[in-house]
Amino acid sequence: MIRALHRWPGLLALVIVTVLALSGAALSVFPMAERLSAPQAEAGLSVADLAKRIENTYPGVEQIKRAPSGKITAYWFDAGTPGSAVIDPATGQGVGSADPNQIERWLTNLHRSLFLDDTGRIVMAVGAAAMLVLALSGALLVARRAGGVRRWFAPLRGPLSARLHVEIARVAVVGLALSSVTALWMTASTFDLLPAETSVAAMPAEVSGQTGLVFAASQTLVQTPVAELRALSFPYPGDASDVFTLSIDRGTGYLDQGTGALLGWADLTGWESVSETIYMLHTGQGAATLGLVLGLMALGVPVMGVTGVLMWWMRRQGRPRIPHNQAASRARTILLVGSEGGSTWSFAATLHKALSDAGQSAHVAAMSAFDPDRYSSAERIIVLAATYGDGDAPASAKGFVDRLSRLEAVGAMSLSVLGFGDRSFPDYCAYAQAVSDVAVSRGWAPLVPYDTVDRQSPQDFARWGHALGQAMGITLLLSHQPVLPQARALTLVSRRDYGADVQAPTAILRFAVPKVSLWQRLTGRGFGRFQAGDLLGILPEGSAVPRFYSLASARRDGFVEIVVRKHVGGLCSGQLMALEAGDTVPAFCRPNPSFHAGRGRAPLILIGAGTGIGPLAGFIRANGQRRPIHLFFGMRRPESDFLYGADMIDWQASGRLCKLATAVSRGTSPHYVQDALRGERAQVVALIRGGARVMVCGGRDMAAGVADALADILSPMGLSPMTLKAEGRYVEDVY
Structure with missing residues (x-):
């Protein structure tokens, strides 16, 4: 459910979310650029002093504004002609144009509305909502993959695209969620969907009727530092009833244009403070450093979009399609799969089909999706678990043991475990055994005893299926054909032989790197990207079970190299040791990132x-x-x-x-x-x-x-x- 909630908004809204992220990242640069380029007021400078300096330079000044970056802009009329400039507060003189940056304006319109006015604002709001769903569901998936929030930054393994996707996500997810929430708030405010609670000071009933304020005579302007100023609007020339309007961080007030006395004041409401904080968080205006950080996080969105599509595609290719997979809430049997390379999923598909043919309702999911609260109709849970490395959990089983160890047995529901592995390795089915031990310790009764399948043996699987069918009171025939990875023909180019004198024939075999497509290079699949420590799977003649050899080379070396010792009666080693230059052998490459x-x-x-x-x-x-x-x-x-x-x-x-x-x-x-x-x-x-x-x-x-x-x-x-x-x-x- 969480994965689907993450997948479909990402696929459907990918273009809009990418436009939002890239334009937002570009816009995040402007607040910092403005802060660095604008002349800043000296510490302690008062609004009274600033207004005096500007009025001396521009006698017809109409308004002084200060941006959150510290940039001060003045607007005036000179002989009926309007003018404006960025002001140096030290002198009151203009030092630059106050005209808006056209690139910033263009990016802002793109970011807000795609140049489509209200229709575009709605589209971008949908994009922001999709990004929020992606951020929240992604956070849950990262925590599940890592094995819990406490292991948020645990080392990752798997294909480069998947690792890159998660690495970026677990750093950027907070920033993306924050940007999305603030964007939705601002859109709701634009369409008047939020309460319009504003602070407005009552206009003064009486004024002195005097004009020509000496700024130093206004206690309010003298005591207000420029650092708090937002705007100071001057009275209309020749109108003795008009007033100065002063806006600062705390509120808005009116000043007599003759005496400088404060005639009225209104503090910002709590709602206005919240709205302004949200505006600051989203735009970076007033928090330029935070804006840059959020912009950098946003740059991860297109990368996560591309890697997310690659992950979705590879998952579709790597897992068998399971027709008529019942919903978890309706299924009587829950099949949970723990797989690293994908082969265990094919066994789950075979078991699911056999159960369905026998009239049983079954649901297949990854072990990492384990949630007994969803299994309202279930009578049994069957865990099909491979083992990774030194007894570790495979990729689709992260966090399962931790969740299982915190749960007591649920009612009469049974939990049985079938392990998959290779007896030639010392930690044969160690993870599956650990799952079984934890289940028993928490009171889960197995429907059938713990068992294992060696080297994807169809015979082992069929034997276990017969026992499961007897326990369920049905006939269960499991006829499984292992799904082997797509192999390529490797051509031997050279060999170095050793060990004949000690009766241990050994050879360093070097093969040519097979040609791969651009897609394989980009995704790192097959021989598109490999390095020393990865595994070379060899399919010997007369066997459906591959043998694995650790690679002694990387793709950048320009060859595929392994070291082989001939074992007495060894089918694969015997065939490899018989190869001569020019001979070929079917093989495939499997990542092994834990040994890099x-x-x-x-x-x-x-x-x-x-x-x-x-x-x-x-x-x-x-x-x-x-x-x-x-x-x-x-x-x-x-x-x-x-x-x-x-x-x-x-x-x-x-x-x-x-x-x-x-x-x-x-x-x-x-x-x-x-x-x-x-x-x-x-x-x-x-x-x-x-x-x-x-x-x-x-x-x-x-x-x-x-x-x-x-x-x-x-x-x-x-x-x-x-x-x-x-x-x-x-x-x-x-x-």
């Missing part, structure tokens, strides 16, 4: 063994900024499997690699990478104290040994790998 080197100058401690060197080598190769990088690399024998050995020499010579520490596990004195870490204990401590980030890649046994070694090293500092991991300074890519 990132930007900045903080040191990197890279730790890997064997083929784990792949992405680490990619980080070093890309280190053109000469960021301090320290590599700890474990191998069996340097003469047989020192992967990237020759490159290491060049990288050290060019400053891309600060230090290399190697560990050799075969020979008279076996030495492992964790031993190398302990041998450099002092330097590791110094680097960690300096804000270094630790990145580990390789086998799970190696990673466990590294974690133990770092725990010993960091213990005297009161730190641990878990502490660094919570700070985002310890990441693993383990297999």
Whole structure:
């Protein structure tokens, strides 16, 4: 519901909202420019002194006005001819034209009404209302994606367009909401939809009949500083019954033109003060710095518009269409999906169709949309959850565990969990297991026991579906065909072979980057944008399940590179190791932003063994900024499997690699990478104290040994790998 409320105003009103934002951003510059260019009155200058200086220069002065920026303008008649000028308050003389800035006037008319008068004002008001809906719904979506308001600025992952959209939104949302509300208020005021409560001082019944006021004789003008002045209107020449009208920040009054006595006064009403504050907040008049800040926030609107359209399009392409998806309030079964790459959604679509064919009403939604208050007819909740990284929530499940942990079981509603993952990874279905544990601890009874699906296995899914059908008292046949990402043919251009002497054949395989469309480059999809640490999915012949390898290159390198070791009986590794230059293999690219080197100058401690060197080598190769990088690399024998050995020499010579520490596990004195870490204990401590980030890649046994070694090293500092991991300074890519 919230996503739809955010999506459709954005898509339907994109042009109007963009015009509003860009014209508003341009207009925000003028108050500051006026403030910087206009001569400012010296501190303590009174209205009496200012009026005297201007009258001496322009005897026929009719009105003096002061803008919120401090710009003072005088209007006069000279021999019946009107004149005006921007005034230097120090001299009372004109220093510039008082004519309106034509560019500012044009932009103002565009911003207010699209040059269409009242019709245009209504259209722009609709745009402002759409922007307000976008800001409020966007704030809710950002909080939901981050896992709560307290994690508002939590690190993001996912496609560049989505990250850019959210990064801008969580900074600009307050300003956009403020601009929208004030715009709607001003439109309502223009059309007299707000109470017309104004302060008007009663005209004086009697005046002295004298003329020729000496300004210094008026106590009111002497005591009023120019900084409070809004306008001083002079009496009509020759009319002894007319008066001076003084407007300041606090109200309006009348002064006798002969004696300068205050004849009447009216303070601003509370309603007028509110209206003026809203005008100031929207236009920046009187708050130029705030206006510039709001203008900068408005510049994010077109960027968010483009990235929002890209996100909508990619979501349409990445998720299967689910026909006849029942409303959450009417469905008996609620299917909640936690997915990172999108594959789990296809399983949800298969389950939804099977339930519908069996006469059951079901509703499919993301886990992040979990809201039991909406499930008024539901009897059961089924959670289909993948796991991201080291047991983390996938993209569409942010905040689910936090909400679930705060809720007791709702009536007789059951909650069952099915996990999706790959048993070759150490944190197999860890997030799904965590969801199940929390549900049980809060009293939610499962309809079927917690279960898992390994490597998108249709057989595992069908087996679980049979158990679910029995529990529901229906026949449930789940015939699922995994939806594989669109693969491209990669052509091998070169290979470097290692490891034959230690019976561990290994190769660095380099493929040509396939041609991609402009759309893929802009959206970063497929091979349009990739970097070291992302994943290359290989579809081996005879299998519908892809195998993933960490990339050792980025698109700017001009090639796709991976490191492969041949495993006994390994289907994919065997096929890859048999490739010769010119051969092709079907593959696709999947982002893995949690294992990117990132930007900045903080040191990197890279730790890997064997083929784990792949992405680490990619980080070093890309280190053109000469960021301090320290590599700890474990191998069996340097003469047989020192992967990237020759490159290491060049990288050290060019400053891309600060230090290399190697560990050799075969020979008279076996030495492992964790031993190398302990041998450099002092330097590791110094680097960690300096804000270094630790990145580990390789086998799970190696990673466990590294974690133990770092725990010993960091213990005297009161730190641990878990502490660094919570700070985002310890990441693993383990297999």
